[in-house]
Amino acid sequence: MAVHTQSFVDELASIVGAAQVLTDRDVVAGYVTDWTGHWTGHTVAVVRPADTAEVSAVLAACHRAGVAVVPQGGNTGLVGGSIPMHGEVVLSTARLTGIEQVDPVGRTLAAGAGVTVARAQQAAREHGLDLGVDLASRDSATLGGIVSTNAGGIRVIKNGNTRSQLLGIEAVLSDGRVLTRWKELTKDNVGYDLPGLLAGSEGTLAVVTRVLMRLIVPPSETQVALVGAESVRAALRLVDGLQRAGLTLEAAELMTRAGVALVRGHRDLRAPLDVDAPFYLLVEVSGGDEAQAALFSVLEDAGTAVRGAAVEAGPAHRLWQYRESHTEAVSAESSTPPVKLDISTPLREIEPFLTALRDDLAAAFPAVRAICFGHLGDGNVHVNLLDVAVGQREAITDLVLRRVARHEGSISAEHGVGRAKAAWVGLGRTEVDLEVMRSIRAALDPATMLNPHVLPAR
Template sequence: MPDPPPLAPALRRALVEVVGPDHLLTDPAVTAGHAIDWTGRFRGATPGVIRPGSVDEVAAVIGVCAAEGVAVVAQGGNTGLVGGSVPLAGEVVLTTARLTTIAEVDADAGRLTAGAGATIAAVHAAAVSAGWAYGVDWAARDTATVGGSVATNAGGLRVVRHGSTRAQLLGVEAVLGTGAVLRDLGRLEKDATGYDLSGLLCGSEGTLGVVTAARLRLVPDPPERATAALGFASFAAAVVAVGQMRRTLPGLEAAEAYRAAEAELVAGHLGRAPALRPPPPVTVVVECAGTGDQIETLGAAVAALDGVLGAVVADEGPRRTALWRHREALTEAVATLGPHHKLDVSLPADALAAFAEEVPARVTEAAPGARTWLFGHLGDGNLHVNVTGVAPDDQAVDDAVLGLVLARHGSISAEHGVGTAKRRWVARQRGDVTVAAMRAVKTALDPAGILNPHVLFGDGD
């Protein structure tokens, strides 16, 4: 998009008064990195990036913008993949980069409070130092932030055991579109006093409020772990095997799948041999954790499976890390092929294998020069359909994939959010009544409509 007009002098003065001159960035060379998403598919422009250092400063910034009718996009680590946190319509960017404090680590109760700008890796470190673990984890942990994870209800690698971000969320502090501060950090494990507003903000993609802090539930940190890479002849065989492990392996924490094509791509990217050689049609990385000998526990579970073409099992840190590296590097390996469409979907268990087998052909029909890269979280039915070789604004591939998802009673977004990439599809999945209810909530909490107005079900659909 063309560069937006500069901030009006009065608006600029008001924002500087709140955050100081060093924390209002307007140089295009500095702000450019805030106007493109991680995939390179979504590119916008912004007249300014605002860096508040406290919840009170966030509230004052939102109050100024609401009074002036200036749209705001909140941004954390900018690791989003669906155009949900970039200023595609010339909005100002409010970054949570300075809200990084992790406090109130309660080692007895297993909970902590983290600023929206704290990274997921920092939360993990704080949890471990208190004798616990944090149940949400994914490859972008060193950059992705707590606020972004709450905004998208992020899932990641361990949803099969711990659930997504909403399952870890005890409360939030957030600034609503009016500039009012919602202080909901004191909630308890059991609290039945009315609406769960923290749960409502989780997954709202910055359209209802700017999350400034979150109270997070921690989980036990098992002393022993074992990881395995298993080979299967098809997604159907892999789905059956993972279902069996979910029933018989209580310590199962992750079950991640990718195909031979992805195994070869990431092996070339890393300069390392695939986890299984030669790569089977489908590789599944599983991990279990608990007390006692997890190699023995996982080995027994694997031995009881049908259709395993090959297996590598590890409990030592470096060997486990090597197996995980092949899975976690898949997104960055695909990114080396250029801007791509990343379609994060989920399917019922009984439709997952058929979808995985059919979707590459659907993509080829829509765009004969395209290439499909498929991997994801098999334990919770979430697959990432990555498509390269098509223009960023080409909707034909998206329509083909998402149409197939809905035909198989799945969801168009599992953990990345709707953003701008999928907003045309929200009403098709959720229905007009649900969307009208969501719009009513949006109007109640953001009456001026300034918070991320072009995502989820934004104007212009």
């Protein structure tokens, strides 16, 4: 290690304590490889500050030394945004884990950015409330992470994405200044929505240290149906029918025959229904017996568009496991790290997109297996490509994302741009739009010290 690097590490240690500056190669290994196994980098040090003041001092020191910083929460991101590919300092929020307050009257939760989603949910549930966001990575993903990626997940259809749950934020700018916008107000129109701006900024504008989240009242009962559908159009009609019947949708998830077969093989599960179907729709609606009767009635009205269905009272883990095991099965069953492309299209375009994509892939990459699943109500499809040869990753990504653009979609529905999609960020954004984004970044982080290789670099 060069002398100047050692003195920089010593300076970081003087702020957070030597035990919280990690440099040993084996110890930092888990911080420099991402969940998918696709991105592995290296770092001068992983720093684990204990509070906002320490985060501020660490960022000021990095700024003075001209060392870039990658903020990291639970490291469950799927676009390589939390990995230091160029030797950046990793600023881990692993110690920002205080749950400061759950206010059952105002229905808010104030907590450190390093609190996991599962812990925040648990804290809210102790008061008969819940977090509006839920996702399969809940045990590791952090509040700072879901805010910074504006995570979606399975409850967006009812509650909106993470940005809609965010009331207040404390965050540290790249030079160490602390930005606090902390109001427990539903209505507050004094100027720009800065918490909303930081939501989805992927660690490029500031390091989030504390968040004030809105909480929801969870349904006391739910009904879950796993439905075999003739087509995506039939699944969409069913979702529409449930809403028109006055039912409140808690989730509406789409799977394919190939995806369910992959999960069954991976988890050794029996078939979810006694009939086979090209598509599967998993819906959860709030309510008890009455809701279940209404659900059955909509299913009957659907006629032959529905090939079969299983209905259980929530939480119905048995039915949910077919959907929730997809990410894990895709990673385990692919011979190379899967290419994971999280996209969205207008609802009317989902079926044409999936059909065209199948044809594109068959023509250009016949050996690749595509497993598509996602949040149907939000037009969000997770395109997972298995067995992609390492040298073909870029070409296949380009093929899929250009196909998305032709169907008026977004190349990132909920995982963000990160490093994985930085080259394609212009698809679906105008030049002026990109210029405005660059200006905002330059205003908050003029020297591009925060996550410099994520989102469009300046």
